Amino acid sequence: MEQTIGIGLLGAGTVGGTLVRRLVGESSSIAAKTGLAFDVRRIGVRDATRPRDFEVGAGILTEDTQSVVTDPSVDIVVEVMGGLDPAGDLILTALRAGKPVISANKELIAARGPELISAAAEAGVPFLFEAAVGGGIPIIRPLSETLAGESIDRVLGIVNGTTNYILSQMDDEGAGYADALAEAQRLGFAEPDPTADVSGADAAAKAAILASLAFGTWVGSDDVYYEGITSIDADDIAFAAGFGYRIKLVAVCDRTDAGVNARVHPMLVPEDHPLAGIRGATNAVFIEGPAIDSLLFSGPGAGGDPTATAVLGDVIDAARETLAGAQVAPRIRFGNGHIVPFEEIPTEWYVRLVVDDQPGVLASIASEFGKAGVSIRQVWQEDVDDRASLIIVTHGSLESEQRTAIDSLKGIPEVHDVASVIRVLGPET
Numbered sequence: 108m109e110q111t112i113g114i115g116l117l118g119a120g121t122v123g124g125t126l127v128r129r130l131v132g133e134s135s136s137i138a139a140k141t142g143l144a145f146d147v148r149r150i151g152v153r154d155a156t157r158p159r160d161f162e163v164g165a166g167i168l169t170e171d172t173q174s175v176v177t178d179p180s181v182d183i184v185v186e187v188m189g190g191l192d193p194a195g196d197l198i199l200t201a202l203r204a205g206k207p208v209i210s211a212n213k214e215l216i217a218a219r220g221p222e223l224i225s226a227a228a229e230a231g232v233p234f235l236f237e238a239a240v241g242g243g244i245p246i247i248r249p250l251s252e253t254l255a256g257e258s259i260d261r262v263l264g265i266v267n268g269t270t271n272y273i274l275s276q277m278d279d280e281g282a283g284y285a286d287a288l289a290e291a292q293r294l295g296f297a298e299p300d301p302t303a304d305v306s307g308a309d310a311a312a313k314a315a316i317l318a319s320l321a322f323g324t325w326v327g328s329d330d331v332y333y334e335g336i337t338s339i340d341a342d343d344i345a346f347a348a349g350f351g352y353r354i355k356l357v358a359v360c361d362r363t364d365a366g367v368n369a370r371v372h373p374m375l376v377p378e379d380h381p382l383a384g385i386r387g388a389t390n391a392v393f394i395e396g397p398a399i400d401s402l403l404f405s406g407p408g409a410g411g412d413p414t415a416t417a418v419l420g421d422v423i424d425a426a427r428e429t430l431a432g433a434q435v436a437p438r439i440r441f442g443n444g445h446i447v448p449f450e451e452i453p454t455e456w457y458v459r460l461v462v463d464d465q466p467g468v469l470a471s472i473a474s475e476f477g478k479a480g481v482s483i484r485q486v487w488q489e490d491v492d493d494r495a496s497l498i499i500v501t502h503g504s505l506e507s508e509q510r511t512a513i514d515s516l517k518g519i520p521e522v523h524d525v526a527s528v529i530r531v532l533g534p535e536t
């Protein structure tokens with residue numbers, strides 16, 4: 108016999124609106140597959156008078172979001188409103204009332220994850236967030252359950268579709284950053300205000316969650332160094348392609364004997380690496396561990412339907428737990444591992460300099476790198492009139508040493524511009 112579960116939504120925009128349509132329109136196929144029937148009983152929104160592209164009964168849409176989490180007919184709460192407030196406190200209220208909560212809110216989880224997970228553990232109910240990273244790609248459950256026994260060393264992710272679309276456009280069409288961004292906005296791949304995406308902040312929240320789940324040490328959003336793609340130049344895309352690399356915005360999460368680290372920045376990725384072939388708005392997560400070697404998860408990282416599929420999977424999972432009636436143990440625990448500051452992480456750099464094309468310049472530059480403890484792996488030169496573009500790829504050195512070398516290059520009179528510095532996914536890092 109089917110069991111009916113009452114659903115309350117916080118938010119009914121791109122993800123929430125799609126979820127409501129799916130819960131209503133696909134109820135028979137969901138029931139046939141799971142034996143579960145869902146009834147949407149309350150939906151909290153900012154403006155209940157706004158036209159919606161789904162139909163629900165009178166009184167279900169409300170601006171009183173508190174009533175969604177306290178309504179006794181709501182068995183499971185789905186938070187798809189986004190932002191830190193009031194989403195965080197509403198989730199805590201729901202969990203403390205013993206209701207399972209599903210959230211797609213990476214920003215909130217990266218900021219308050221341990222508090223929300225502890226509240227769920229104390230109440231013995233699930234708090235699930237499969238949609239928070241990678242949209243429609245199953246990655247949270249594989250990391251926290253399937254791979255719970257693997258000593259994961261590294262997670263690399265292309266976890267922001269907007270920036271991957273822009274960089275792919277620059278690569279495929281030779282477009283400049285501004286044109287590629289405008290095209291992404293025209294096609295709906297970038298928001299009118301793209302700051303959260305192009306600055307790397309969105310990917311940093313996702314990197315925090317990936318690192319925390321992969322390593323079992325809590326890494327919060329404040330622990331993640333990030334840089335965006337706004338200074339990536341069409342020349343760098345072209346030079347990188349010429350040397351066999353693609354430029355990608357990569358979330359890098361590492362575990363070594365010294366501790367764990369998560370960071371987000373543009374990277375030159377060798378074209379034979381699986382992440383180099385991830386094009387357009389697609390997302391991907393590449394996981395390395397001693398027993399599994401490597402795994403690649405890829406697919407649509409955003410969009411109403413893919414994200415609603417991930418949320419729906421969590422809703423079904425939580426409904427099964429609810430009906431089983433058992434206390435639910437948390438799927439993940441966080442230890443007190445050390446977070447290694449980014450300055451102490453070895454990195455390899457691609458540096459593009461505009462220099463006077465005259466004897467001795469390369470020697471002065473090499474000397475500054477040497478003084479900082481950085482050794483050069485490769486150098487290319489391309490002459491432009493009486494100047495030259497000098498491209499240097501370094502061996503692995505501490506991030507702090509690389510930065511010292513770059514600062515000192517700026518003091519050499521023949522160096523007119525440090526046009527770009529981009530880290531490299533190289534053999535030593």
Ligand SMILES: NC(=O)c1ccc[n+]([C@@H]2O[C@H](COP(=O)([O-])OP(=O)(O)OC[C@H]3O[C@@H](n4cnc5c(N)ncnc54)[C@H](OP(=O)(O)O)[C@@H]3O)[C@@H](O)[C@H]2O)c1
Nearest residue numbers: 118119120121122152153154187188189211212409410414
């Ligand atoms: N969109 C994606 O592809 C995607 C992918 C993965 C994860 N996510 C995450 O999913 C969440 C929702 O994203 P979305 O794209 O669906 O957002 P959205 O389209 O902007 O929808 C947000 C919804 O929440 C409601 N809302 C926002 N603030 C509220 C407040 N203070 N009080 C009451 N209601 C409020 C809005 O009400 P009104 O409708 O009345 O304005 C709207 O219905 C975010 O955490 C996002 O990061 C989204």
